[in-house]
Amino acid sequence: MKRLRQFAYSEPATLDEAVAALASGGEDARVLAGGTDLIVDMKTERLPTSAVVNIKKIPGLTGIDDLGEATRIGALTKVTAIEGSQLVQQRHPALVDAASVLASPPVRALATIGGNVGRASPASDLGPALIVSAASARIRGTMGEREELVEGLYVGPGQTSLTCSDIITDFIIPSPPVGFGSGHVKLGKRGGGTDIAMAGTSASVVIEDGVVRDCKIALASLGPIPFRAPTAEAALSGQAPTEETLGAAAEAAAEDASPIGDVRASASYRATLARVLTLRALRAAVASSGGWVVA
Amino acid sequence: MTFRIDTTINGDRTVIDVDPTLTLLEVLREQLLLSGTKEGCGVGECGTCVVLCDGEPIASCLVLAGDAAGCSIETIEGLADSGELSDVQRAFVRTGALQCGFCTPAMVLTATALLREDAAPDAEEVKKALGGILCRCGAYPKILEAVLEVSGEGA
Amino acid sequence: MTTYVGNRVARVDSVDKVTGRAVYGVDVALPGMLHGAVVRSPYPHARIVSIDTSAAERAPGVVAVATGKDFPHLFGAAIKDQPFLAIDRVRYVGDPVVAVAATSEREAQYARDLVRVEYEELPAITDMQMALDDDAPLVHPDLHTYERGGHEIVPHTNINTLYHFERGDVDAAFAEADHVFEAEYSAHALSHVTLEVHVAVAQYDTYSGDYTLWVTTDRPYFLRDDLAGGLGVDGSKIRLKVAQVGGSFGAKGVPIAEAIAVMLARKTSGRPVKVELTREECLIASQLRVPAIMKLKTGVTNEGFMIARSADVLWDSGAYTAYTVGVAIRGSQTIVGPYRIPNVKIRSRQVYTNKAITGSYRGYGTTQVTWACESQMDEIANELGIDPVVFRLQNGYEEGDPYLNGQIMHGVGLRETIETARDEIGWGSVERKPAPHLRRGKGLATMIKPTLTPSSSNVVINLGQDGRVQVVCAAPEVGSGQDTVLAQMAADAVGVPIDVVSVPATDTALTPYNGPVASSRTTYHMGNAIVAAGAEIREKVLGLAADFFGTDADYLEMYDGEIRDENGELLITLKDLLARHQSEGYALTAGGRYSSTGSPLLKANPGEEWISSIFWMLCTQAAEIEVDTETGVIRVIKVAASADVGKAINPMTCEQQVEGGVVMGLSNGLFEDFKIDNGRIENASLVDYKVATIEDMPEIVPILVESVHNEAPFGAKGIGEPAAAATPPAIANALFDAVGIRIRDLPITPEKVLAALAEKAATEPGD
Known part of the structure; x- marks a missing residue:
């Protein structure tokens, strides 16, 4: 079997210790959360790794809490916990949709939400769902604590705006207004979940008086990072949710996408998927808002 | 460098010194000689290496040994250890x-x-x-x- | 009368497997064992300029480092074209160059990365058509000098196999035909993805020069002889002990991990060396299915009878031939399908390329040609407006029809497989449009496959004083249930309860010669050997009983370990009978041998007898699928899979083979797809080489057709391979039925489906 190369390993007991360990470990020190990406990256030697800082012994980094005006999800919360959360299902169905198609059960039981965001895969499942849920991340670093919108964290494939000593501690997702709905749809090579997305889209809507007041659409595997589709969002905002308006937004999403061709799919197929999956995500979002799409 | 971990394996409390840069799969197969757990791909795609951790199936090829501390791990060897198949x-x-x-x-x-x-x-x-x-x-x-x-x- | 044969007997290996006790190749651990790691070529074709192993030799734990020049010999089943480690030149990305043995695998892998190899890249053949160009660089400039079997090559080209077959007058028949159909089909490279990787442990006795290997293989004697040929020693100098095999499907028959392990073991002063490939190495450097491009032309009458077929097949063996020569020859013959076509012309060529090695893969060439044949059958039927089922039935082989070479075919249940699959799928009716973006359709495909002929199996059956029966033979359990089926046949042949029968693990020092556990041949060949040996044991036991009771053995019978007289009265149990000899000790032994050589069933046109098969495998599948017209995704709803197994020794294990074949065929046809750029496999990981999961499984209805075969043990033929071949064309034909598009190049990806739908919409307005 492929063996890991030797590395320094530590299990800090506090966030401060962890930040210090990362800062002293330098560029090749890595945070170990769920490990489902990091260990793979180490085995495939995608990233040089000199030190692994396992943050799972630090208390307080897990759990899903109702803060009233927001939901807090600890960075080390397992994907399975999100998948099974009634609270998240009620407030942010896209996040549950995304959690339930992320990899496979024995990986979801290890993978964490913080790790998924921190890995910054363009094909992230949770990324677009968090973006359309207006989630922000709380980050602890050498300069103290700060909060940033998840959509602002992504810089490039595998790259975030986090420094190498920053640690995401939790996610804060504002509680949605009445009329909110969201959904996530992805397509993997086997035609379903348990696969890396050839394309994935999340959508959220706020419907008031039969009109889409607010709309967020985020795409995965359709550009270098999980990102919002501004033209598509604009196309739907202020419109009644009909097959026609949803379809127009989906067309626009395909324009917003900047897919590349790779081993998983060609650029042109991805562009088609951007449209089809956006339409399906929008339909799911409208349905979960309690509204319906006029034929 | 070794780490002492206190864990439960197939119902038995097990305190062992592990090299923390090994995976749980390596420790189970090579240190504890529980070779019923197999590796299929090493990157979490095939599920061959699944063991139960606190009752939940996990891919043991993606877990570092230190994370087994405080957990209850069940492997295939634990299911029929009374001599009766489950x-x-x-x-x-x-x-x-x-x-x-x-x-x-x-x-x-x-x-x-x-x-x-x-x-x-x-x-x-x-x-x-x-x-x-x-x-x-x-x-x-x-x-x-x-x-x-x-x-x-x-x- | 049989007690076990024909029944759903629980697998004899199942308790070991559900408890995790079964010991596979990867579990072998020996005292003092070292671990290997391999430096592989990053280039498809390059000259090795220099190798610097000094840093690796100094690395912690390293015991030995081997390079190709340490042992400049070649091995290969049909052509000796492959070095143990590359010599002067690498021929594919992944070609082994240097091997390192160290006290741990981690140390070996660390040291491996310290080896420095300088290459000078050479122009590479990365496409099989390119290999045919007049000025194509040669992958093996020395091809003509290599030792090889009797097959034809084209010296000084990349063509390592050339085969022609002709019967009748094809050109005249095409001129005479009312319709001629011509198209090109292609089948892609596939990995076996045995969940257990390639692994071997080798030990070299420096005093005797003997090698002992602990392996996981489906063909111990072939593998032994392949290694012996390369090592230049007699086969008897190599002993293979076979562990449980974690899947083979044809993968584990040629020296892969074995070649490296042997190289290293020669340099470790007797310490055993384990070489275990990673999954990535298995994907790029074990064996793949041979890709093929197949030009197929068929002449048909207005009444829907096929009168002529020509085929031009090009196969890509990759860098070395391994077991592909037989694929290119035997496989190309079956492109005619299970059909009576009087005029046939086949040209088959196989070329070397600078790509991954290919080899035998469940079906040995039939999965490729069945794709072409059965796709074209559907095209013809649809074009002529004939029901595809009727078209197949009216051209299909019946019992007693002559095969291509004139062999009178025996045990031909083709018609029944077609009819049962047709009925089970509900042919002729379908809910076309269950949702606005979904379309459904049904399709059917059939196939034919010969088995390796001639070949032989040998067994020794031991009856111990404790009444236990050992079936000593070299037929490793690769997962397809042969231990169980052989035990069932032995139990009935001897007349003992199955729980006293065991099939010990294969060890070439103990278990007599057997052909491969391949070509679906084990039940038939080893079964016949067991029937013979078992009868002899039973005869000896009854003789013993007759002496004891002072009667004639002809009046006695033994079933389930009980000896009875002609009235069925229990006289004595076998155990008690043997116990009477306690003080002196008693054991019985009998040997059994079966070879298909000389069977009257193989009679054929003079000079073409070698094409005959001792039995023919026939299988038909009908599939119902649903296409998402917006994404191109195909969901297979149901597959009715009917296979002519002769007699089902164990219906449960037969169903396992049929069901497993459908799952594999579906996975091969829809998901599995190597992305290869300039000879480099870019998705060498299960992350991006996708294999079907339980969630992709359709409803599968296995149907066992039992044709009569008079030379078969209890009437049983083979079943392991055919089930995987018919699935992709059945799906493709269902796709045509659903949406009117034809995909001729595998795999059938959503992307191709969508592109074909768009093309169709552009050319045919309206829906």
């Missing part, structure tokens, strides 16, 4: 839910975990639970039959 094992034998047998420990453990959570899963739930474990022999129809037989849905 219900799931018996159903696998009866229905022929195995061929080369390389994925069988993972399939049996995952089915066991599912049935502990939900005594009567239906076919779709079984497929979803087992969806992360590859069986290249394609024993899937009889694996499904075996699990449904135990769930009572197959009767």
Whole structure:
């Protein structure tokens, strides 16, 4: 079997210790959360790794809490916990949709939400769902604590705006207004979940008086990072949710996408998927808002 | 460098010194000689290396040894340690839910975990639970039959 | 009368497998064992300029480092074209160059990365058509000098196999035909993805020069002889002990991990060396299915009878031939399908390329040609407006029809497989449009496959004083249930309860010669050997009983370990009978041998007898699928899979083979797809080489057709391979039925489906 190369390993007991360990470990020190990406990256030697800082012994980094005006999800919360959360299902169905198609059960039981965001895969499942849920991340670093919108964290494939000593501690997702709905749809090579997305889209809507007041659409595997589709969002905002308006937004999403061709799919197929999956995500979002799409 | 971990393996408290740069799979197979757990791909895609951690199936090839501390780990060796096959094992034998047998420990453990959570899963739930474990022999129809037989849905 | 044969007997290996006790190749651990790691070529074709192993030799734990020049010999089943480690030149990305043995695998892998190899890249053949160009660089400039069997090559080209077959007058028949159909089909490279990786442990006795290997293989004697040929020693100098095999499907028959392990073991002063490939190495450097491009032309009458077929097949063996020569020859013959076509012309060529090695893969060439044949059958039927089922039935082989070479075919249940699959799928009715973006359709495909002929199997059956029966033979359990089926046949042949029968693990020092556990041949060949040996044991036991009771053995019978007289009265149990000899000790032994050589069933046109098969495998599948017209995704709803197994020794294990074949065929046809750029496999990981999961499984209805075969043990033929071949064309034909598009190049990806739908919409307005 492929063996890991030797590395320094530590299990800090506090966030401060962890930040210090990362800062002293330098560029090749890595945070170990769920490990489902990091260990793979180490085995495939995608990233040089000199030190692994396992943050799972630090208390307080897990759990899903109702803060009233927001939901807090600890960075080390397992994907399975999100998948099974009634609270998240009620407030942010896209996040549950995304959690339930992320990899496979024995990986979801290890993978964490913080790790998924921190890995910054363009094909992230949770990324677009968090973006359309207006989630922000709380980050602890050498300069103290700060909060940033998840959509602002992504810089490039595998790259975030986090420094190498920053640690995401939790996610804060504002509680949605009445009329909110969201959904996530992805397509993997086997035609379903348990696969890396050839394309994935999340959508959220706020419907008031039969009109889409607010709309967020985020795409995965359709550009270098999980990102919002501004033209598509604009196309739907202020419109009644009909097959026609949803379809127009989906067309626009395909324009917003900047897919590349790779081993998983060609650029042109991805562009088609951007449209089809956006339409399906929008339909799911409208349905979960309690509204319906006029034929 | 070694780390001392205090863990439970197949119901027995186990305090061992591990090299923390090894995976749980390596420790189980090579240090504890529990070779019933197999590796299929090493990157979490095949599910062959599944063991139960606090009752939940996990890919042991992606877990560093230190993370086993404080956990209750169950491997295939733990299921019939009284000398009697478990219900799931018996159903696998009866229905022929195995061929080369390389994925069988993972399939049996995952089915066991599912049935502990939900005594009567239906076919779709079984497929979803087992969806992360590859069986290249394609024993899937009889694996499904075996699990449904135990769930009572197959009767 | 049989007690076990024909029944759903629980697999004898199942308790070991559900408890995790079964010991596979990867579990072998020996005292003092070292671990290997391999430096592989990053280039498809390059000259090795220099190798610097000094840093690796100094690395912690390293015991030995081997390079190709340490042992400049070649091995290969049909052509000796492959070095143990590359010599002067690498021929594919992944070609082994240097091997390192160290006290741990981690140390070996660390040291491996310290080896420095300088290459000078050479122009590479990365496409099989390119290999045919007049000025194509040669992958093996020395091809003509290599030792090889009797087959034809084209010296000084990349063509390592050339085969022609001709019967009748094809050109005249095409001129005479009312319709001629011509198209090109292609089948892609596939990995076996045995969940157990390639692994071997080798030990070299420096005093005797003997090698002992602990392996996981489906053909111990072939593998032994392949290694012996390369090592230049007699086969008897190599002993193979076979562990449980974690899947083979044809993968584990040629020296892969074995070649490296042997190289290293020669340099470790007797310490055993384990070489275990990673999954990535298995994907790029074990064996793949041979890709093929197949030009197929068929002449048909207005009444729907096929009168002529020509085929031009090009196969890509990759860098070395391994077991591909037989694929290119035997496989190309079956492109005619299970059909009576009087005029046939086949040209088959196989070329070297600078790509991954290919080899035998469940079906040995039939999965490729069945794709072409059965796709074209559907095209013809649809074009002529004939029901595809009727078209197949009216051209299909019946019992007693002559095969291509004139062999009178025996045990031909083709018609029944077609009819049962047709009926089970509900042919002729379908809910076309269950949702606005979904379309459904049904399709059917059939196939034919010969078995390796001639070949032989040998067995020794031991009856111990304790009444236990050992079936000593070299037929490793690769997962397909042969231990169980052989035990069932032995139990009935001897007349003992199955729980006293065991099939010990294969060890070439103990278990007599057997052909491969391949070509679906084990049940038939080893079964016949067991029937013979078992009868002899039974005869000896009854003789013993007759002496004891002072009667004639002809009046006695033994079933389930009980000896009875002609009235069925229990006289004595076998156990008690043997116990009477306790003080002196008693054991019985009998040997059994079966060879198909000389069977009257093989009679054929003079000079073409070698094409005959001792039995023919026939299988038909009907599939119902659903296409998402927006994404191109195909969901297979149901597959009715009917296979002519002769007699089902164990219906459960037969079903396992049929069901497993459908799952594999579906996975091969829809998901599995190597992305290869300039000879480099870019998705060498299960992350991006996708294999079907239980969630992709359709409803599978296995149907066992039992044709009569008079030379078969209890009537049983083979079943392991055919089930995987018919699935992709059945799906493709269902796709045509659903949406009117034809995909001729595998795999059938959503992307191709969508592109074909768009093309169709552009050319045919309206829906």
